[in-house]
Amino acid sequence: MKTIKKGLAAAAVLALIAGAANAEPTKIGVITTLSGGGASLGIDARDGFLLALKKANNPDIEVVVEDDQQKPDVAVQIADKMIQSEKVDILTGIIWSNLAMAVVPSAVAQNKFYLSVNAAPSQLAGKGCDKNYFSISYQNDNLHEAAGAYATEADYKKTFIIAPNYPAGKDSLAGFKRYYKGELADEIYTQLGQTDYAAEIAQIKASGADSVFFFLPGGMGISFMKQYAQSGADLPLIGPAFSFDQNILQAVGDAALGVKNTANWSKDIDNAANKAFVEAYLAEYDRLPSIYASYGYDTANLIVSALAKAPVSDADGFRAALESADFDSVRGKFSFGLNHHPIQDIFVREVIKEGDILTNKIVGTALSDRADSYVEECKF
Amino acid sequence: MTATLFFEQLLNGLQFGVMLFLMSAGLTLVFGVMGLINLAHGSLYMIGAFACAAVVAVTGSFILGLVASFIAAAIAGVLIEALVLRRLYQSGHLDQVIVTFALILVFSEGTRYLFGSTPLYLDIPDALAGTVALPLGIEYPLFRLAIIAAGLVVAAGLFFAVNRTRLGIRIRAGEADREMISALGVDISRLYMVVFALGAALAGFAGALVGAIQSVQVGMGEPVLILAFVVIVIGGIGSIGGALIAAILVGITDTMGRILLPQAFALITDAASANAIGSALASMLIYILMALVLVFRPSGFFGQRV
Numbered sequence: 001m002k003t004i005k006k007g008l009a010a011a012a013v014l015a016l017i018a019g020a021a022n023a024e025p026t027k028i029g030v031i032t033t034l035s036g037g038g039a040s041l042g043i044d045a046r047d048g049f050l051l052a053l054k055k056a057n058n059p060d061i062e063v064v065v066e067d068d069q070q071k072p073d074v075a076v077q078i079a080d081k082m083i084q085s086e087k088v089d090i091l092t093g094i095i096w097s098n099l100a101m102a103v104v105p106s107a108v109a110q111n112k113f114y115l116s117v118n119a120a121p122s123q124l125a126g127k128g129c130d131k132n133y134f135s136i137s138y139q140n141d142n143l144h145e146a147a148g149a150y151a152t153e154a155d156y157k158k159t160f161i162i163a164p165n166y167p168a169g170k171d172s173l174a175g176f177k178r179y180y181k182g183e184l185a186d187e188i189y190t191q192l193g194q195t196d197y198a199a200e201i202a203q204i205k206a207s208g209a210d211s212v213f214f215f216l217p218g219g220m221g222i223s224f225m226k227q228y229a230q231s232g233a234d235l236p237l238i239g240p241a242f243s244f245d246q247n248i249l250q251a252v253g254d255a256a257l258g259v260k261n262t263a264n265w266s267k268d269i270d271n272a273a274n275k276a277f278v279e280a281y282l283a284e285y286d287r288l289p290s291i292y293a294s295y296g297y298d299t300a301n302l303i304v305s306a307l308a309k310a311p312v313s314d315a316d317g318f319r320a321a322l323e324s325a326d327f328d329s330v331r332g333k334f335s336f337g338l339n340h341h342p343i344q345d346i347f348v349r350e351v352i353k354e355g356d357i358l359t360n361k362i363v364g365t366a367l368s369d370r371a372d373s374y375v376e377e378c379k380f
Numbered sequence: 381m382t383a384t385l386f387f388e389q390l391l392n393g394l395q396f397g398v399m400l401f402l403m404s405a406g407l408t409l410v411f412g413v414m415g416l417i418n419l420a421h422g423s424l425y426m427i428g429a430f431a432c433a434a435v436v437a438v439t440g441s442f443i444l445g446l447v448a449s450f451i452a453a454a455i456a457g458v459l460i461e462a463l464v465l466r467r468l469y470q471s472g473h474l475d476q477v478i479v480t481f482a483l484i485l486v487f488s489e490g491t492r493y494l495f496g497s498t499p500l501y502l503d504i505p506d507a508l509a510g511t512v513a514l515p516l517g518i519e520y521p522l523f524r525l526a527i528i529a530a531g532l533v534v535a536a537g538l539f540f541a542v543n544r545t546r547l548g549i550r551i552r553a554g555e556a557d558r559e560m561i562s563a564l565g566v567d568i569s570r571l572y573m574v575v576f577a578l579g580a581a582l583a584g585f586a587g588a589l590v591g592a593i594q595s596v597q598v599g600m601g602e603p604v605l606i607l608a609f610v611v612i613v614i615g616g617i618g619s620i621g622g623a624l625i626a627a628i629l630v631g632i633t634d635t636m637g638r639i640l641l642p643q644a645f646a647l648i649t650d651a652a653s654a655n656a657i658g659s660a661l662a663s664m665l666i667y668i669l670m671a672l673v674l675v676f677r678p679s680g681f682f683g684q685r686v
Contacts, residue, residue, distance in 0.1 A: 035488070035489060035492070036488070036598070036599055037597060037598060037599030037600070037602075039492065039497040039598070040496075040497040040498045040499075043497055165656070165659045165660060165663065170656075187651070187652070187655055188642065188655060188659065189655055189656065189659040190638075190659070191638075191659070191662075191663045193603050195590075195594045195595070195600075195603065195604075196396050196399070196593075196594070198392040198395065198396065198524065198635075199389055199392045199393075199635045199638055199639055200638075202385060202388045202389055202392060203385075203639065206382070206384075206385045218595075218597075219499060219594070219595035219597050219600065220595075222499055222594070222595035222597075223593070223594040223595050226503070226593055226594070226595075227521075227593050227594075230504060230509065230521045230523060230524075230593060231511065231519075231521050232510070232511040232519055232521070247498035247499070248498075248499065250498070250501055251498065251499035251500060251501050251595060251596065251597075252501075253501050253503050255503075
């Protein structure tokens with residue numbers, strides 16, 4: 001511990017010296033989930049973020065990282081501390097929408113920039129949007145909308161849809177229905193954190209559905225897919241990328257093979273930035289990057305690109321630099337809409353096996369240049 | 381709803397109930413005999429699941445995984461009993477809650493340190509994969525039937541051990557009057573260690589069995605812990621039979637509530653709000669059940685009167 005502290009102190013001193021030599025350093029606060037059940041998401045987002053900064057090698061950027069434990073009250077405390085005593089200029093890192101809703105409005109009200117690496121609730125895209133708030137990932141509904149579009153295109157007529165009973169679950173089913181033209185076999189809400197889906201699977205089998213859309217993030221999706229495969233049900237499954245992440249797939253095993261899922265990033269998107277990202281991430285952390293890592297990586301690169309044009313102390317110039325999104329996104333096409341949410345392609349992926357490792361392969365595009373449904377409500 | 385679906389859901393409820401019993405059997409034993417509130421029970425459950433997943437990954441044998449889960453959780457149990465909990469028997473429940481909560485944090489982050497933060501892979505053994513055709517045209521997963529069987533075997537074994545063996549006599553005597561039994565020459569601290577290790581091993585065993593159909597990840601024990609406490613409170617603290625009956629009651633109430641309530645509300649309101657109201661109410665149902673049981677039987681079904 002002591003040596004770590006010494007190392008940190010030395011780094012801080014070095015950063016200060018470097019800062020004194022150049023312009024004033026830019027301080028970025030990363031609030032993310034590093035402990036508890038949801039930690040793998042936050043760890044990946046952080047690792048992607050730090051990897052991009054390491055590659056950029058800009059001595060004028062300082063980063064502080066803290067663990068929000070997936071608790072809104074803790075996230076608010078950390079944000080207050082970072083803003084008031086550590087004087088950060090930019091905040092980022094939050095994974096969960098409920099935490100984002102607790103932190104973002106007050107942070108932007110204090111004239112700090114907030115750049116989201118994942119959570120993007122509809123409230124912050126519509127009426128509650130802010131000129132200093134940017135989402136680099138998506139708007140929460142996007143991947144579900146794409147799943148609806150895919151189900152329509154695949155000519156499914158009777159889809160059974162299922163999500164947990166909480167705000168993001170309801171947004172998910174609403175997003176799916178926005179682009180789904182067929183009829184619904186049924187629509188059910190499960191309990192958040194539910195681990196046994198035998199009853200729901202029996203309902204699915206008895207419903208006469210021809211396909212199943214599910215949004216069950218984290219461990220819920222793992223349990224659902226294992227039990228679905230074990231029950232002998234064989235209707236095609238569709239879901240957003242969250243349940244098909246590189247980390248999660250290995251835990252689900254072959255039960256996930258062939259499942260279609262929608263995502264705005266995949267490790268096989270063919271562009272130079274993405275290839276470099278996947279290689280560097282694998283070399284640095286000895287594991288394949290997840291979608292959250294890609295969001296973290298893009299966010300950091302966006303910041304670096306904007307700082308090259310204007311310092312963060314020039315808020316208007318820095319904001320304009322962010323808006324221009326002048327960086328090489330690992331997603332390829334990337335630009336911001338008027339409400340500072342991405343306009344991007346959303347792909348359909350299929351779970352395949354590469355050797356012994358389960359992974360995703362892009363098989364089509366569900367939505368092209370998709371913005372979001374709330375942009376008209378946003379007035380800065 | 382057809383009769384087939386109804387009976388299938390009833391079977392699902394029974395199966396969920398037996399799963400809950402497996403999770404709560406160790407807890408009721410420790411709480412009943414030792415008077416110890418062990419919030420870290422869920423961590424022992426997690427240790428069992430991780431030990432099983434790790435051993436299956438290396439050896440490929442689910443049986444060895446189950447054995448490993450039993451042993452790993454028992455060892456963890458003996459260690460925390462000897463190092464930490466032994467000092468807490470005389471203190472109040474609040475101290476026990478605080479210390480065992482700290483143990484949850486230690487075990488969670490310790491597990492993350494050892495295994496990383498991504499969920500582990502653990503699948504059911506090939507021999508128990510697939511489904512069986514039951515009467516009424518129900519296709520039921522074989523592994524879930526195996527869980528029901530395992531739960532009933534554990535219940536019978538515990539019932540026999542507590543009521544028909546010398547260890548059981550001592551356990552029940554310790555429950556009734558711990559000063560007297562130590563005055564009679566029984567080594568009470570050794571007895572407690574055995575009981576705690578047994579409770580821990582049962583938690584680990586349950587974690588391994590249930591882990592095969594769920595997600596093996598850090599923090600998997602905590603949601604289970606809440607349900608297990610509901611079960612032992614309804615069943616009566618310290619009663620194995622009570623825990624079994626309460627677990628099945630909770631399992632069936634929860635499962636049937638999840639299915640029937642949205643359909644019942646659909647009769648009086650439109651489908652979307654029926655689903656929302658029904659599923660919201662269904663998630664409260666077992667707590668309503670617990671409150672009702674406590675109104676009429678304050679010490680649960682088989683608890684000693686206080």
